[in-house]
Ligand SMILES: CC(=O)[C@@H](O)[C@H](O)COP(=O)(O)O
């Protein structure tokens with residue numbers, strides 16, 4: 244049975260521009276409202292420990308003002324767990340963080356920190372929050388996510404998007420295709436995201452067991468030139484065409 248493909252719009256980088264001047268403009272919550280009007284299925288926001296883009300009051304306002312499901316990306320720390328349990332977003336995606344990285348460089352090493360993650364995954368799940376783990380497309384990480392009881396994984400597509408078009412990118416895509424099949428086989432809902440653009444999204448949208456893509460940086464950058472509504476419309480169309488060509492629905 245073909246499954247629909249959801250688009251979660253990540254608004255972090257509206258906040259990056261806002262924070263460059265320390266004021267209120269541009270407002271990421273306004274961007275979330277526009278994304279909702281333009282047909283996004285969800286909003287994603289990453290509350291980094293260093294608050295370099297999204298800040299605490301953005302999360303409060305997103306919860307109060309946006310009706311779409313919020314996917315809160317966060318590190319698995321006590322501070323973030325407390326924030327998530329206070330706000331109870333629809334979903335929490337646990338991601339790795341390094342203070343010095345420019346962006347999320349890799350997936351969470353779930354297999355290497357099962358004990359540390361157990362309480363966070365358990366507490367979020369017990370609060371009714373859908374837990375997702377942001378991982379590299381590696382079978383061992385998927386198996387660890389399953390063993391921890393997380394219902395969802397999000398495959399990090401950064402290596403695929405950054406690879407030069409050709410054999411290298413095809414190899415990275417193959418890792419994602421295999422991981423998505425493995426997720427299905429062991430009963431995990433599969434999402435994907437990071438660095439996706441018009442050029443790279445089609446091949447990922449065509450993988451029938453992936454049911455959600457989270458996209459931010461490219462959409463916000465492109466919106467500068469043609470507006471967020473037009474950008475989302477075009478991204479949706481590329482996703483839809485690729486899904487349909489692969490025999491699925493969007
Ligand atoms: C985890 C992830 O992929 C996102 O949070 C996204 O890329 C935007 O945040 P950063 O650019 O700060 O990693």
Ligand SMILES: NCC(=O)COP(=O)(O)O
Pocket residue numbers: 253287397435436437438439457458459460461
């Ligand atoms: N988890 C990936 C995400 O939310 C968006 O990543 P990007 O498109 O901003 O790189």
